[in-house]
Amino acid sequence: MLPLHPQDIQFRLDRLAGQDLYLHLELTTGAYATHLDSTRPSGSAFISNAIVHYTHGSISGTAPYRVGLKTADGWVYAEGLTHVDEKETERLIMAGHDSQGKLIVALQLSREKF
Numbered sequence: 001m002l003p004l005h006p007q008d009i010q011f012r013l014d015r016l017a018g019q020d021l022y023l024h025l026e027l028t029t030g031a032y033a034t035h036l037d038s039t040r041p042s043g044s045a046f047i048s049n050a051i052v053h054y055t056h057g058s059i060s061g062t063a064p065y066r067v068g069l070k071t072a073d074g075w076v077y078a079e080g081l082t083h084v085d086e087k088e089t090e091r092l093i094m095a096g097h098d099s100q101g102k103l104i105v106a107l108q109l110s111r112e113k114f
Contacts (some may be wrong), residue, residue: 001084001085001086001095002083002084002086003063003083003084004059004063004065004080004081004082004083004094005084006059006065006086007095008084009059009065009067009084009092010057010058010059010095012057012092013057013058013067013069013092015033016054016057016092017054017055017056017057017111018053018054018055019053019111020023020051020052020053020064021049021051021052021053021054021109021110021111022045022049022050022051022052022109022110022111022112022113022114023047023049023050023051023052023076023107023108024048024049024106024107024108024109024110025046025047025048025050025076025078025106025107025108025114026044026045026046026047026048026105026106027034027043027044027045027046027078027104027105027106028042028043028044028104028105028106029041029042029044029102030041035108046108048114049113052069052071052076052109053071053072054069054070054071054076055067055071055072056069056070057070057072058070059081060107061079063082064080064081064082064096065077065079065080065081066078066079066080066081067081067094067107075076078094078096078105078106078107079105080104080105081094081095081096081105081107082094082095082096082097083095083096083097088108090111090112091108091109091111091112092108092109092110093107093108094106094107094108095107
C-alpha cells in the first residue's frame, strides 16, 4: 500500500459514482489487540458486501483523510485513511494505519463482492 494522493482518490471516486457497488467498511480502536492492554477500551465496526449506490464521493482533510459517500438517504464516511492499494485498478481499497502500522480503518469499494 502507498500513501493516499487526494487527487487520485477523487478521480477514482468520481469514476465509481452512480453504480451499485459492494462496500467493505471496517473500524477498530484496538479490538484486535486488547489482550495486550485489557484496561484500554476497544471499539470496532464491520460491514462487508453491503450494496451502496452513491451520487457523490469526496475526499477531504490532510493526512489522514476522510472519504464520504453521499447516498440517496444519507452518508457513509470513513475518517483516518492514510493508504491505498496501488495495484488495484477496478476496486478502490483504502486503509488507515496507526504509527505502528496497525489497521485502524478500511474503506473498500468494488463492482464485485469481496
